Amino acid sequence: MHTFDPAERHFTKKFMFAMLVFLLLIAVQTFAIELFALSTALVVVVTVLPVLPLVWAFFIYRTRFKQLDEYLQRLTGEAFLWTTAIMCFVTFIYGMLAMKLPLPNISLAYILPIVISSQGLILQLLLWEDSREK
Amino acid sequence: MKNKIKVLRAEQNWSQEELAKRLGVSRQAVNAIEREKHDPSLQLAFAIADLFAKPIEEVFLPERASKRS
Numbered sequence: 001m002h003t004f005d006p007a008e009r010h011f012t013k014k015f016m017f018a019m020l021v022f023l024l025l026i027a028v029q030t031f032a033i034e035l036f037a038l039s040t041a042l043v044v045v046v047t048v049l050p051v052l053p054l055v056w057a058f059f060i061y062r063t064r065f066k067q068l069d070e071y072l073q074r075l076t077g078e079a080f081l082w083t084t085a086i087m088c089f090v091t092f093i094y095g096m097l098a099m100k101l102p103l104p105n106i107s108l109a110y111i112l113p114i115v116i117s118s119q120g121l122i123l124q125l126l127l128w129e130d131s132r133e134k
Numbered sequence: 135m136k137n138k139i140k141v142l143r144a145e146q147n148w149s150q151e152e153l154a155k156r157l158g159v160s161r162q163a164v165n166a167i168e169r170e171k172h173d174p175s176l177q178l179a180f181a182i183a184d185l186f187a188k189p190i191e192e193v194f195l196p197e198r199a200s201k202r203s
Contacts, residue, residue, distance in 0.1 A: 070159075070178060071160065071162060071167070072160055072162065130165070130169070131166075
């Protein structure tokens with residue numbers, strides 16, 4: 001069974017807290033815009049506010065990345081390479097098709113969660129591939 | 135790069151987890167090095183050789199040397 005070392009536990013706690021703040025700000029954003037007649041400037045501020053905990057989460061992740069050993073850093077980098085390539089190819093193909101065919105619009109806000117979850121999944125696949133019996 | 139870590143580890147009766155703790159790396163890193171899926175940095179290779187009290191060339195065999203033998 002996988003056990004968390006203290007650094008990993010600390011990272012997980014901080015990262016989850018950042019995600020909690022993100023969700024709270026999403027709720028604040030939704031209700032504030034629905035319930036109050038905000039000025040355009042305030043709508044922009046409230047809409048963009050949830051990005052702050054995401055930037056914070058990025059710095060938490062960066063700190064964790066620097067604590068990883070050379071092997072896990074290599075695999076994490078490779079997972080990001082795969083994620084970037086897949087995301088670029090998929091968005092490019094979709095964009096090309098959208099220029100020629102009537103395709104539904106997809107919000108750009110979906111890209112970030114897709115990138116984060118894909119990176120995690122690909123990292124696990126790379127670890128699994130390396131640990132397989134020859 | 136070929137290496138004798140698995141044999142040396144077995145001689146010390148250490149698990150991968152234990153060796154990883156002594157080296158300050160993850161168990162996955164030890165596993166990948168043993169399986170020759172990852173070539174360690176010079177710093178880590180020297181740390182491994184030091185831990186087993188062996189010269190580095192007794193623990194790691196570069197492809198050139200392993201082809202010759």
